Amino acid sequence: MIDLRSDTVTKPAEAMRAAMASAEVGDDVYGEDPTVNRLQDRAAEIFEREAALVVPSGCMANQIAIKVHTKPGDEVIIEDRSHIYLHEMGSASVISGVLLKPTRSEDRSGHLRWSEIEPALHIGHDYHGSATGLICLENSHNMAGGTVMTAEHCNDICDRAHSHNIPVHLDGARIFNAAVALDTTVGELTRGCDSVQFCLSKGLGAPVGSMLVGSREFINEARAWRKRLGGGMRQAGILAAAGLIALEESPKRLREDHANARRLAEGLAEIDGISLDHESVVTNIVIFDVSATGRTPADICNNLRDLGVLALGWDSVIRMVTHNGISLDDVDLTNETVNKILINDRR
Numbered sequence: 001m002i003d004l005r006s007d008t009v010t011k012p013a014e015a016m017r018a019a020m021a022s023a024e025v026g027d028d029v030y031g032e033d034p035t036v037n038r039l040q041d042r043a044a045e046i047f048e049r050e051a052a053l054v055v056p057s058g059c060m061a062n063q064i065a066i067k068v069h070t071k072p073g074d075e076v077i078i079e080d081r082s083h084i085y086l087h088e089m090g091s092a093s094v095i096s097g098v099l100l101k102p103t104r105s106e107d108r109s110g111h112l113r114w115s116e117i118e119p120a121l122h123i124g125h126d127y128h129g130s131a132t133g134l135i136c137l138e139n140s141h142n143m144a145g146g147t148v149m150t151a152e153h154c155n156d157i158c159d160r161a162h163s164h165n166i167p168v169h170l171d172g173a174r175i176f177n178a179a180v181a182l183d184t185t186v187g188e189l190t191r192g193c194d195s196v197q198f199c200l201s202k203g204l205g206a207p208v209g210s211m212l213v214g215s216r217e218f219i220n221e222a223r224a225w226r227k228r229l230g231g232g233m234r235q236a237g238i239l240a241a242a243g244l245i246a247l248e249e250s251p252k253r254l255r256e257d258h259a260n261a262r263r264l265a266e267g268l269a270e271i272d273g274i275s276l277d278h279e280s281v282v283t284n285i286v287i288f289d290v291s292a293t294g295r296t297p298a299d300i301c302n303n304l305r306d307l308g309v310l311a312l313g314w315d316s317v318i319r320m321v322t323h324n325g326i327s328l329d330d331v332d333l334t335n336e337t338v339n340k341i342l343i344n345d346r347r
C-alpha cells in the first residue's frame, strides 16, 4: 500500500528502535528520566527557549497551552480551518472553558493577518463581551495545504498581540517542514510566540510524542496540567530515545518529502477534473479539488484503495501527504493510478 493519508503513519526507523531498546530510563514524573531530560534540553536549545516538555500528543500539547494561557470565559482567536478548531473535539471548551472564535483568513495560505485579527479582538472592559485571552496560529497550515507563514508575518502578529497583553500560541505540529521550506531555523520562525507545540510523530518519524517549548514559568505550569490530564508518563525515556533521533536527524530529510509532494502536485494538476495550484505546494501536504470530476472524494479514495493507494477525502477535496515511507516511485505510481481511475471514468 502507498499510504498518503498522513505523515502520522510513519513507522520508527531501525536506528530509533535500537535507541529505544537501549534507552537509559527513570521515573519522569519525578523528573528522573535522563533520556527525557536530554530531549527536553535539546528541544529548548534548538528553539532558543528556556524550557521544553514532552507530551503524549499534539492535541494534548495544544490543549495544555490553551489552559495555561487563558481563564474560563476567555475568547481564543483562531483561523477557522485550524486543527485546534476543527479536529480537537471541542477540547478547548471542555478543558479550559474558553470560546474559540473562528476567524477566516481570506488569504489562500490560510494564515491570518493582523488586519483580520484586529476586528475580532475583544479588549478592555466591555461588560457584555468575553475578553480575548489568546491568539492561536498554525505553521505549516495543514488544511490550507501545508502552507507556510514567514517569521516576519508571525512576529508582526506577536508584537501587536503583545502590545495588547495577549499571548500567542503556535501549533507548530509541522514547524520543521515550514522552517525547511523557508530556509530558516525553527528558533527564528517561532521567536515571537509565547508557546510552541511541535510533533515528533509526524514528518520527523517518531512513533509517539509532541513537545511544548516556552518560558520556564510556562513549562512548569504545563507540567502540572500534563499530570492533571493523565499525561505524566513514567519510563518515557523509551519514547524520548526515538524522539531525540527524530529531532536531530529527521529535519535533514524533509526537503525530500517536499520535492516528492511538489512532483505529486505537478502530476495531479495535469489530470482533467482536478483543480490544484501546484505552485502553492511548498511542504509535504497536497490538497486538491475533485468537484469537476463529477465524483465524490470518498468514491475516488475507495477506487484508489482498491489499486493500492491510501488518501483522505472530505467535502470536495482529497489530501495526500508525503513522508519518509514514500519514494519518488510511489509518487509516480500514485499519479498514474489517479489518472487511470479518472480516465476510465471519462470512457
Ligand code: TLP
Residues within 6 Å of the ligand: 005, 006, 007, 008, 056, 057, 058, 059, 060, 062, 083, 084, 087, 138, 142, 171, 173, 174, 199, 201, 210
Ligand atoms: N493532524 C492529523 C489529523 O488529526 C488531522 C493529520 O493527519 O494531519 N496540530 C496539527 C496541525 C495537526 O495536523 C495534528 C494532527 C495535531 C495538531 C494533533 O496531533 P496528534 O495527532 O499528535 O494529537
